[in-house]
Structure formats: C-alpha cells, structure tokens
Amino acid sequence: MFPAWVIGVIAIVLGLLAFWQKERIASWNKKWNAKLDKPGVLATEVGTPSRFGVSGLLMAGVGLAMIAYSLFTGR
Template identity: 45%
Template structure:
C-alpha cells in the first residue's frame, strides 16, 4: 500500500510541477477576492514556490517507495532503525534536490 501511495504522491507532485504556472494564476485570482490579506498571500504563492513544493512532494513519494522496497515493509512500523533509515533516505534526497536547484539557479543567474 505504501508503494501505491508513494507513486501517487510522485505523480501528483509531477503534475503540480508541470502546471505550476496555472496553479499560481488560480491562486492569485482566488486570493484577490479577500482584499489586502489576499494580496499578501498571492505574493507568496508564486509559480516558483509551487514548483518547489511539488518537487518536495515528488521527493517524499520517492522516499516512501524506496523505503518500502528496501525494507519490504508495506505498513507502519515502530522500529527505530527503520525510522532512522527513512530519515537518512529523505535527507540525502533533500540534499540532492537542493544541489540540483542551486545549480539551476546559478546557471540562470549567470546568463
């Protein structure tokens, strides 16, 4: 079951990343209805931040799938070593994603 949930999270995150411009436009249109607080919320909800959130969702789904396949456990566990392995896998993934994102920003700014 965890593999299916992880794959679903990866697919939804990938779709969210692909449609981040449309989502941010819908967010701006929706938040303009609420006056000044809505304008502040619309400034934060840019396509860049929706893309970052979508990539984290893909990473969380991938960590779930990898953990489930490596440990062979498809349900919850109270084992501390299994929890530590999950944290390590997620941390390595976050570092890799951060490096890729930093390189992309550096290349874009250096042009």
C-alpha cells in the first residue's frame, strides 16, 4: 500500500491537471453524453467547465490535506 503522502501528491497533480484542462474535459463530457439521449443531456448540464474547475481545486485541496495529515501524524 502507498503512504498517504504519495496518494496526496497524486491527488494534487490530478486536481491541478483537471483544473487546467477543464474546457477540454467539458467538451469530452458533452460529446460522450450526446450518445446517451435524455440522461446524457441531464449529465451535460451538470458537467460545465466551471464545475470541473471547482472539483479539480477541491481534489488538489484534499491532496494537500492528506499530505499535511501524514506529516503531522507521522503515518
């Protein structure tokens, strides 16, 4: 199993990557959901670039919290 700080670093990298590429992820989301008819339309309304950006920043924040926790507790 990986230590918590390694998973935290991975979460920070993926979160910042998601924030940086939020427009591209939203366009992929729209193309993919177009195949799903009505449920896809509902999913596309939720998957906006701003929401992908916020979720990316939240993921990076959780990764930072994991690193801080592992440093303070020594686990």
